[in-house]
Amino acid sequence: MLNDVTFGQYYPTKSFVHNMDPRAKLLFVIAYIVAIFIANNFFGLILVTLALIFFILLARVPFGRVLRSIKMILFLIVFTAILNLLFYAGGENDIVLAQWWIITISWQSIINTIFLAMRLLLLVLGTALLTLTTTPVALTDGIESLLKPLKYIKFPVHELALIMSIALRFIPSLMEETNRIISAQKARGANFEKGGLIKRAKAMIPVLIPLLVSAFRRAEDLGDAMDARCYSGAKGRTKYKKLTFTWRDLLGLLFFAALITGIVLLNTYLLGRFDIIWQVQQWFGI
Amino acid sequence: MEEFTTVSEAAEEGVPAQAEAPVPAVRFENVKYTYDDDEEGTVFAVNGVTLTIRAGEFVAVLGRNGSGKSTLAKLINALLRPTEGKVTVFGLDTADAKKAFEIRKSAGMVFQNPDNQTVASVVEDDVAFGPENIGVPREEIGERITAALEAVGMTEFRHATPSRLSGGQKQRIAIAGVLAIQPKIMILDESTAMLDPKGRREVMDVVKKLNKEQGMTVILITHFMEEALEAERAVVMHRGEVVMDGTPEEIFARADELETYNLTLPRAAYICRRLQEAGMPVGNAFNAEELAEAICASLQKG
Structure with a gap:
């Protein structure tokens, strides 16, 4: 149901425009x-x-x-x-x-x-x-780089870019999770197709709550994993991918x-x- | 300035290290870790553990859920700090917040859920995350990614999307992400628990290779007894305490004791034991091949 919603609409091919910064x-x-x-x-x-x-x-x-x-x-x-x-x-x-x-x-x-x-x-x-x-990743990198001057007014550019790229990265995971919860609730007799708009919206609550709980658990796990990989903010950090005009x-x-x-x-x-x-x-x- | 710190650190560490050189990779000295639970009050997740892990060792930590084995793992790389006692990693005290960065550089950790430890949407970007954090120059990050992906056999997936990979592949990427930091210790906190048998095999093969070829100290937290057989040493945790410590063969020879900790034998060893109980004179065996040989031998004799 949700799997065919591919996030972003990147059309992978090689072209002049694809190769632009x-x-x-x-x-x-x-x-x-x-x-x-x-x-x-x-x-x-x-x-x-x-x-x-x-x-x-x-x-x-x-x-x-x-x-x-x-x-x-x-x-x-x-x-x-x-x-x-x-x-x-x-x-x-x-x-x-x-x-x-x-x-x-x-x-x-x-x-x-x-x-x-x-x-x-x-x-x-x-x-x-x-x-x-x-690609969404390249877009995020681009936005981070363009916003760099804002660093001087203490705007958290790196953090914002990291949040964006992590959000992008978790979209497929959360979609998968949503499907799993929907299946689980269906197996317990939930009905998502019948009834009016309000009834259907209400039927989504038993999906959203477990999804939210699991999202928090994931966030905690990810925080640990990032700590374990020595993440300590933008300070002293290097960047592997460099954009070049x-x-x-x-x-x-x-x-x-x-x-x-x-x-x-x-x-x-x-x-x-x-x-x-x-x-x-x-x-x-x- | 930098040199000065290193020298002074070395001097600090040098004192205890001289007594029993070389410096152990990890050392627990009567470590306790407590947390407050709403229902049960103060819980001792780790209760008085003293344990030394030598550099280059491959240690499996076994135990039921809630035995404290995961807490033990998190105490090593300073994700948790002991309530009492002292944990040192190559002589560095994890209680010192300033050393956490250094400790995490030398003790990398792979977690249970492969989906929750990837930060980027492209494999190479994810592997680059660690080196970026510790400030490795850009050219060198590329080399490290190449080496790390090669070590886990994922070179061809460098530009792939992690979410499209299998569980075993995702975990190998996570291992590569840790390897790129070039740690001396690799902690696997139930990293195979969510994988299918094929994925478990992939991860175990990579880990064993790292231990053999690169001399990596491996601390494998698991509840799969079969995996413990591949380690040199097995440590059994029960209710926050280390209750057994020895080679896997020694541990599994004490089946009755293991049972009291709610642990079972590896399947081959279990079959072997039942055969012995049934009166068949088979020798001890721990895996399928050994079991087959033992049965053959006993049949030939009989």
Whole structure:
């Protein structure tokens, strides 16, 4: 039941993107998100889309695999799109297409809806590509390394990273344990499938309590094991894995600098002259 | 500064060590360990143990649940500190909190549940954890991982995920994690208890090899009598006390005494004993081969 939930969605293959430094990838994703949000016209978003397609090809991850990540937030996208479509209060030059009670559908609202949906889709697909091409362990290492400057304000960077990586490591163990407890409770006559939401939620209590107890026992064991292996905090500790920036990351940096520059240029020089409403009006002869 | 500490430490240790050189790997001097239990009040988990384990020895510690054998193990690497008495590891007193780090460097410990002692999601990262903690330079950590994984026969799993491995393999990874710290003593606290027979065999083979080839002092806490046969020396614990101490053969020859401590004989020895009781003149045997030979010999005579 729970075993097919693989944590993370890493797609193991060898590619340019897989080999990039996780720190660089994290920074690039931030740059990518910034690019999505500073783009204020469709040409900007199309540019971002092209960049995304380019990176997906470069990562050698099948498009289907990347698109699958939309499933989880499809509802959110549709929901916000519908709200936007129906309740957007148009501006002065707007052309109203249909109106009923407080609901107004106008050109501007249709365009806004498409624009918003596109932004959300690009956002999800881009971050999905990060998790598809980077293992959770590498991501944790990357985050630890990026947060390192915070050490100077006494922020426990190493501890936080260790907590994250231990949490990641225990997910399969706890899942296994959950399955075992569910089986044990089923063997004692528990029923997890029948009844309404509340009844089913209640049925989970006899699973959660033993799980919690065992998690504490595991934590204690792990603490002993870490002590026995000489763990004494970040002080005097060395690190086996070292992250290194390579030519790949330099190319990535140049690419994203170009992307953002491109979008800024599109924003300044195209807006107004190629206003999308004006375009549509031209096409439809309204 | 560093040299100075080492010299002064050596001087401190030198005094008792001169009397009976060489320094024993582990030494218990009338050690007691108590804890407070809600129902039973003060419980003596370890009650007056005096025990010396020489460097390079392979000792099995036997006992029923609650006999204090696991507490004994934790007292060695300073996870627990004695309530009374003194535990020393290569002359270092475990009661001294400042020495805990040094002690744990020389006395590594493998625990019972293989799932609860892995810290990382990749084998090599997990093995690296110990050396990272003691501040080994990065290049050397790589070498240590290679050597440790080779010693436990897990080289090909270097980049694997521990959660996908079998119990025996996980325990071998845990042993590798300890080996990478390069300890002189390896304590196995019921490390085979949760494994299937195949996994137990894997772990025992690795441990025996470490003892034979690298001269590692091995302290094997177990309730499997068969495993004790592979040790040079067996110590029986009962209610926090050491009640028997000798070679496994000596211990298992005293079957009646063992029974009073709720311990059974290894299967072959048990069959052998029943045969003797039934009137068949077989000699003592402790494993299947010896038993087969003993039976053959007695049949030929008869």
